[in-house]
Amino acid sequence: MDPRSEVLLRQAELFDGSLLLAGLPSDDLLGRLPQARGWSWHAGDQARLDARFTGRSQFGVSPPAEAFSAAVLFLPKSRELTDYLLNALAARLPGGELFLVGEKRAGIERAAKQLQPFGQPRKLDSARHCQLWQVHVERAPAAPQLEQLAQHYELPLADGPLQVVTLPGVFSHGRLDRGTALLLEHLEQLPPGHLLDFGCGAGVLGAVLKRRYPASTVSMLDVDAFAVASSRLTLAANGLDAEVLSGDGIAAAPMGLSAILSNPPFHEGVHTHYQASEDLLRQAAVHLRPGGELRLVANSFLKYVPLIEANLGPCQTLADAKGFRIYRARRG
Ligand SMILES: C[S@@+](CC[C@H](N)C(=O)[O-])C[C@H]1O[C@@H](n2cnc3c(N)ncnc32)[C@H](O)[C@@H]1O
Structure with missing residues (x-):
C-alpha cells in the first residue's frame, strides 16, 4: 500500500461519501473505499486500476463528469499542475471538502498553502512521512480552462x-x-x-x-x-x-x-x-x-x-x- 493511502485509511470515516480520488496510486485504495472513484492522468496507473476495479477510475485531463461531494488530491510534482488540479476540483465542490495528501519530501507542507484561496486549510494527520490536509470549500473558483x-x-x-x-x-x-x-x-x-x-x-x-x-x-x-x-x-x-x-x-x-x-x-x-x-x-x-x-x-x-x-x-x-x-x- 502506498504510504499516502495508508494515511488516508487512518481517517477512513472521513471518506465514506461519494469521493473522488485524483491522481491516486494503483494500489488497493479503491478496494478499501468502496464508495470512491478515481481520476488518473497516468496511463500505467489507470491500466492497473482498470484491471482490478473495472470502470471505477477515469483517465484524462479533467475531472469526471459525475458529481462527488469530496475529493482527495494526491500531490503531483509540479506546482502549476497542483494549482490547476486543485482549482478544477474546488470548482466542483462549493461547500464540500477538498483534501490534499502527499509526502513531506514532495513538498506537501508548502503545497498546502495552495489550498488557502478556497478556505482555511487544516492539517489532519502526519504519518508515514506524509501529511493529510483538508479545506472546507467556502470560496469555490470558476472551473479553470486548461x-x-x-x-x-x-x-x-x-x-x-x-x-x-x-x-x-x-x-x-x-x-x-x-x-x-x-x-x-x-x-x-x-x-x-x-x-x-x-x-x-x-x-x-x-x-x-x-x-x-x-x-x-x-x-x-x-x-x-x-x-x-x-x-x-x-x-x-x-x-x-x-x-x-x-x-x-x-x-x-x-x-x-x-x-x-x-x-x-x-x-x-x-x-x-x-x-x-x-x-x-x-x-x-x-x-x-x-x-x-x-x-x-x-x-x-x-x-x-x-x-x-x-x-x-x-x-x-x-x-x-x-x-x-x-x-x-x-x-x-
Ligand atoms: C525527458 S521527457 C521528454 C519529453 C519530450 N520528448 C521532450 O524532449 O521534450 C520524457 C517523457 O517521457 C514520459 N514518460 C515517462 N514514463 C513513461 C512511460 N512509462 N511510458 C511513456 N512515456 C513515459 C514523460 O511523461 C515525459 O513526457
Missing part, C-alpha cells in the same frame, strides 16, 4: 519556426530541454516509414519529425495525459498531423517501426525511475523492423550503451556535447 494555462513558445529552427504548446506539469514546460535541443540537431538520415517519438512530452520531437519526413507516419507516445494533450496542441499549432497515443512504456508502441526517437524519462515524481527507459532499450528491437533504428539523447552519466548493445546491436555515439550524448543503434 488551454488558457498553456505556455506557448517559438523555436527558431533551420527549416522554419516551430510553435510549441506546453501544459502544466509537462516536461520542459515553457522552454526547450537542452538534451532535446541536441537531438533536434541530429535527425538526419532516419530510415523512412513509421517513426515513433517515445515519451513525447509537449511533442517537439514528433512535430519536427513530421515536418522533416512528411511522407513517413509519425506516432507519439506518452504515459501522461497532460503530455498527450500538449502534443496534440503542438501539432495543431503547426498544422501537422500525427498519431498521439497514451500508454505506459514501449510495450504500448506500434510494431514495425522504422525508427524510435527519444529523450527518455529518468525522473518520475520525486523518485528516480529508469524502468521505462530500460524497458525501451531492452524492447526496442521487438518494435523495430529489420534495419530500423533507435536514436536517443541521454545525459552522459547514464550508462545506456551496454544495454543497447546487448539488446539491439553496435551503438554509435553521434554527438557528445554539454553533458549529453546522442546514441544510435540499428536492428540487424
Whole structure:
C-alpha cells in the first residue's frame, strides 16, 4: 500500500461519501473505499486500476463528469499542475471538502498553502512521512480552462519556426530541454516509414519529425495525459498531423517501426525511475523492423550503451556535447 493511502485509511470515516480520488496510486485504495472513484492522468496507473476495479477510475485531463461531494488530491510534482488540479476540483465542490495528501519530501507542507484561496486549510494527520490536509470549500473558483494555462513558445529552427504548446506539469514546460535541443540537431538520415517519438512530452520531437519526413507516419507516445494533450496542441499549432497515443512504456508502441526517437524519462515524481527507459532499450528491437533504428539523447552519466548493445546491436555515439550524448543503434 502506498504510504499516502495508508494515511488516508487512518481517517477512513472521513471518506465514506461519494469521493473522488485524483491522481491516486494503483494500489488497493479503491478496494478499501468502496464508495470512491478515481481520476488518473497516468496511463500505467489507470491500466492497473482498470484491471482490478473495472470502470471505477477515469483517465484524462479533467475531472469526471459525475458529481462527488469530496475529493482527495494526491500531490503531483509540479506546482502549476497542483494549482490547476486543485482549482478544477474546488470548482466542483462549493461547500464540500477538498483534501490534499502527499509526502513531506514532495513538498506537501508548502503545497498546502495552495489550498488557502478556497478556505482555511487544516492539517489532519502526519504519518508515514506524509501529511493529510483538508479545506472546507467556502470560496469555490470558476472551473479553470486548461488551454488558457498553456505556455506557448517559438523555436527558431533551420527549416522554419516551430510553435510549441506546453501544459502544466509537462516536461520542459515553457522552454526547450537542452538534451532535446541536441537531438533536434541530429535527425538526419532516419530510415523512412513509421517513426515513433517515445515519451513525447509537449511533442517537439514528433512535430519536427513530421515536418522533416512528411511522407513517413509519425506516432507519439506518452504515459501522461497532460503530455498527450500538449502534443496534440503542438501539432495543431503547426498544422501537422500525427498519431498521439497514451500508454505506459514501449510495450504500448506500434510494431514495425522504422525508427524510435527519444529523450527518455529518468525522473518520475520525486523518485528516480529508469524502468521505462530500460524497458525501451531492452524492447526496442521487438518494435523495430529489420534495419530500423533507435536514436536517443541521454545525459552522459547514464550508462545506456551496454544495454543497447546487448539488446539491439553496435551503438554509435553521434554527438557528445554539454553533458549529453546522442546514441544510435540499428536492428540487424
Ligand atoms: C525527458 S521527457 C521528454 C519529453 C519530450 N520528448 C521532450 O524532449 O521534450 C520524457 C517523457 O517521457 C514520459 N514518460 C515517462 N514514463 C513513461 C512511460 N512509462 N511510458 C511513456 N512515456 C513515459 C514523460 O511523461 C515525459 O513526457
